[in-house]
Amino acid sequence: MSKILIIGAGGVGGVATHKCAQMADVFDEVWLASRTKEKCDKIAGQIGGGRVKTARLDADNPDETADLVKKIGADIVLNLALPYQDLHVMDACLKAGVPYIDTANYEPPEVAHFEYSWQWAYQDKFAESGLMAVLGAGFDPGVTNMYCAYAQKLLFDEIHYVDILDCNAGDHGLPFATNFNPEINIREITARGRYWEEGKWIETDPLSIRTDFDYPEVGVKPSYLLYHEELESLCKNLKGLKRIRFWMTFGDKYLTHLNVLQNVGMTSIKPIKIKGVEIEPIEFLKAVLPDPASLGPLTKGKTNIGCVIEGLKDGRRRKYYIYNVCVHEECYAEVKSQAISYTTGVPAACAARMVATGIWKGKGVFNMEQLDPEPFLDAVSKYGLPFKVVELDTEKSYNLPK
Numbered sequence: 001m002s003k004i005l006i007i008g009a010g011g012v013g014g015v016a017t018h019k020c021a022q023m024a025d026v027f028d029e030v031w032l033a034s035r036t037k038e039k040c041d042k043i044a045g046q047i048g049g050g051r052v053k054t055a056r057l058d059a060d061n062p063d064e065t066a067d068l069v070k071k072i073g074a075d076i077v078l079n080l081a082l083p084y085q086d087l088h089v090m091d092a093c094l095k096a097g098v099p100y101i102d103t104a105n106y107e108p109p110e111v112a113h114f115e116y117s118w119q120w121a122y123q124d125k126f127a128e129s130g131l132m133a134v135l136g137a138g139f140d141p142g143v144t145n146m147y148c149a150y151a152q153k154l155l156f157d158e159i160h161y162v163d164i165l166d167c168n169a170g171d172h173g174l175p176f177a178t179n180f181n182p183e184i185n186i187r188e189i190t191a192r193g194r195y196w197e198e199g200k201w202i203e204t205d206p207l208s209i210r211t212d213f214d215y216p217e218v219g220v221k222p223s224y225l226l227y228h229e230e231l232e233s234l235c236k237n238l239k240g241l242k243r244i245r246f247w248m249t250f251g252d253k254y255l256t257h258l259n260v261l262q263n264v265g266m267t268s269i270k271p272i273k274i275k276g277v278e279i280e281p282i283e284f285l286k287a288v289l290p291d292p293a294s295l296g297p298l299t300k301g302k303t304n305i306g307c308v309i310e311g312l313k314d315g316r317r318r319k320y321y322i323y324n325v326c327v328h329e330e331c332y333a334e335v336k337s338q339a340i341s342y343t344t345g346v347p348a349a350c351a352a353r354m355v356a357t358g359i360w361k362g363k364g365v366f367n368m369e370q371l372d373p374e375p376f377l378d379a380v381s382k383y384g385l386p387f388k389v390v391e392l393d394t395e396k397s398y399n400l401p402k
């Protein structure tokens with residue numbers, strides 16, 4: 001049996017805590033710690049039965065985190081705070097001698113830039129300590145990496161082309177809101193696009209390449225090419241890969257709001273001084289936008305996230321589409337959260353289950369696709385996110401540009 005410490009009582013932390021609490025066969029104690037303890041207590045109260053214990057924690061302080069790990073005797077840490085905390089929590093895990101899992105790669109607060117290099121640099125430290133760190137165990141990154149790993153293991157000898165397609169067709173009825181942390185979300189979308197082809201990164205203007213893809217159970221949606229963090233590890237870890245791209249759907253209303261906010265400077269991370277107080281405009285924007293957690297009861301509709309993968313099997317061309325469809329209202333009925341947090345929190349809890357049970361073992365820092373996809377995807381399906389594998393016609397483009 002394991003004791004897990006979950007850090008971060010936001011949308012994702014809430015779902016992962018519900019799911020770890022359901023895994024009584026693996027986790028005999030579930031702790032939730034965050035900057036605001038009241039948020040932990042609220043989630044613990046929803047779960048009930050004294051199943052979840054809570055604590056206040058500043059995860060930017062590695063000593064404080066390591067002390068808490070030791071005090072409660074946790075043997076695994078699931079970091080669901082913000083990407084800014086990643087390195088601090090990794091340091092704390094090394095100090096306390098426990099494995100580490102997260103769902104988003106490190107991003108320095110002062111630069112709108114994320115990449116794995118900072119966390120990959122911990123490879124030797126984790127390996128020498130005999131500990132495992134699992135990076136990007138949400139849906140994308142996370143499950144999408146595992147759809148590729150599953151395809152590599154069972155469906156292909158060589159994967160040549162991957163298109164990751166992320167569609168949120170949910171509607172919360174509000175004029176503008178982001179589905180998860182607004183600061184992280186807006187920084188990701190307003191950055192220049194990028195995809196990988198034949199060993200090179202190709203940059204594109206933000207949201208300048210669009211395709212209309214027909215998502216099963218959702219319909220045709222405008223989808224824009226974006227850079228997304230799983231591209232960085234998948235282009236290294238998939239055998240024979242020639243190209244990998246990422247697409248995300250945005251409605252016209254959302255993009256109009258975003259354009260205006262950007263044009264007036266509200267998405268900037270450069271601090272400005274107002275009445276003697278320094279503030280980043282995007283931080284102010286975050287404070288006036290709806291809290292993503294408040295969207296849960298309002299959001300109706302479905303998400304569809306998956307991968308179209310093309311390559312060779314036994315010398316023949318094959319194309320498969322592997323995807324999950326998740327229903328916002330059903331997530332809310334189950335764990336009081338919308339599908340974006342649900343699709344991230346369920347895999348995070350399942351990754352913790354893989355590490356806690358020793359199904360995944362290793363020393364060092366791992367991206368998801370370097371681990372066994374089958375037991376993980378079985379657990380993810382069982383805990384709420386089943387997937388479909390559909391064979392596609394290799395002669396058809398399905399509107400994905402050549």
Ligand code: NDP
Binds near residue numbers: 036060
């Ligand atoms: P939220 O903003 O809803 O929650 C973040 C939580 O972390 C808050 O409770 C916050 O506390 C807490 N926190 C922030 N700083 C600290 C700190 N220094 N010490 C302790 N706690 C802290 O974010 P989400 O739940 O939406 O997202 C959580 C993570 O999941 C993010 O890293 C996000 O990028 C990632 N994510 C990954 C996805 C994937 O598919 N891979 C998809 C969606 C999100 P407070 O309440 O006090 O502010």
